[in-house]
Amino acid sequence: MAPLWRHTPVIHSRHLSRLLGCSVYLKLENLQISQSFKYRGLSLFIQEVKEKHGSSAHLVIASGGNAGLAAAYAAQKLGLQCTVYIFEGLPLDVQTALEDGGANVQVVGKNYVEAFAAAVAHVARDPDAVMVPAYDHPTVWSGHGSMIEEIAAELPKPPKAILCSVGGGGLLGGVLVGCDKVGWENVPVVALETHGSACFYHSLLLSRPSDPPYVPPDFVTPVKVSDRITLAKIVPNSRVSSLGASSPAKEVVEMALDHPGTVKCVTVPDELSMLAAMRIAAEHKFLVETACSTTIVPAYHEGTLERILGAPLTKDDSLVFIVCGGTKISVEELEEYKSDIKQMPPTKVYMNIEGESMYLGELPVLSSFLTMS
Structure with missing residues (x-):
């Protein structure tokens, strides 16, 4: 049975490679037949x-x-x-x-x-x-995993990490299945959400043993579904609607806990996803929705990837960002993001990394590049 999907390009990003001091590759699932992975x-x-x-x-x-x-x-x-x-x-x-x-x-x-x-x-x-399951089925994860097989065929060696967005867990499940298939079990995976859509982030922290136990914020309802797994049930509150699952796939949480290379969970504010979408358009000349640009946010904030990965990046390292695609974006929406951010009062912004907050700066100061456009 021949697959219906398209073999999408893996491109070297000059912009992100220069920013991060290593080789950065983008897997362009925005060029898939339905415009997403x-x-x-x-x-x-x-x-x-x-x-x-x-x-x-x-x-x-x-x-x-x-x-x-x-x-x-x-x-x-x-x-x-x-x-x-x-x-x-x-x-x-x-x-x-x-x-x-x-x-x-x-x-x-x-x-x-x-x-x-x-x-x-x-x-x-x-x-x-x-x-038809939107994200919660082994066949779906197997199909999504084919993108990792394509990446492995093009890269000369395993990357230092793979970064992707996560909502219900379909894409992350595919990345983990694909890593197992190509022998990349020890490659770390960084899964990114927005603060208001972070059902996977809270589920992983609730399910991962810790002392003291993780205590989620009030808007999260913990639901224990097995001796090992507690899922976070939320009402998503984010402009990044494509990441807005109310609860993730239990099996993908289990896969994340078992991945030898570890899965690092990170959340970012909506505004940084919006800024990242604008920068991708300016630098790479294509439109992606904010569920996709969320993946790129750490690249635009100095020191965050080193903090997430727990190690410095060197010129011999490589990173893969999954540009997952999606159709919920337009030139008009980018202009709306730009206007909204420029009108924001001074606001301190944080990135949450595995239960800890990292201060990134203040908006709209962080968006100063907009004055050049």
Whole structure:
């Protein structure tokens, strides 16, 4: 069964390499067929559905946009029916893109949880319906892991670290599965979220043994799901909506705890993700949504990667940033970010690294590069 996904480029970033004093590579999943990494794992899952259930299978998925688009494109390619449940308040172009991809779009509820409940009800009443998991399935992680195989084939040696964003854990699960497959078990992985979408960050700290035990902030509800794993349940409060899972995949938390190279969890403020999206556009000449630019934030703040990795970077080191893609971005939104940040009152900003806060400076001073644009 030949994969449907595209082999995406790994490029050397002159800008980030100069900033960090090492070789920095970007894996451009924004060039994937549905414009995000999600097409890899979801297309593989859908191929297996067709192989098992035949052409009568009716795919059903709940999504805030990117997962639904990946499912719709794969379904269209394979000649399958696809219904995508989205929720109120999403930009009109999300629905338009889904419909252009051949999906039957249903708008239900005010958030992902309510859209997901409607999708579950649909599957219960339709004997041909198959629920497509947005991030929580081994086949999805296996498909996403193919990007690590592509990276390993192009890099001369394992990187010092791989950095990716994390929400529910689909991308991180794929990175960890891929590392196992190519023999990169000892490569550290840095998983980044925003402060207001940090369900994975808090889940890992709650599940990792510590003395004294980790105490999460009040907005986190700990849910013990096994003797080993406690998941953080949150109501996401972030402009970076694509990272807005309410709780992560239990199995990916387990994989993160077991990864020999360690998984370091980091959270950043929304504003730094917005600034990073603007800098990527200015320096690399492509648009990425803030769920993607969150991954790049540590590169733009001196000393943060050394603090995260616990070791200095040298010219012989290399880093890989997964540019995960996504469609929720436009030139107009970048201009809106710019205006919002310029109008901010002086605000101290921090990066959270494994339960500790690192002071980065003050906004809008940190955004001084905007005065040059």
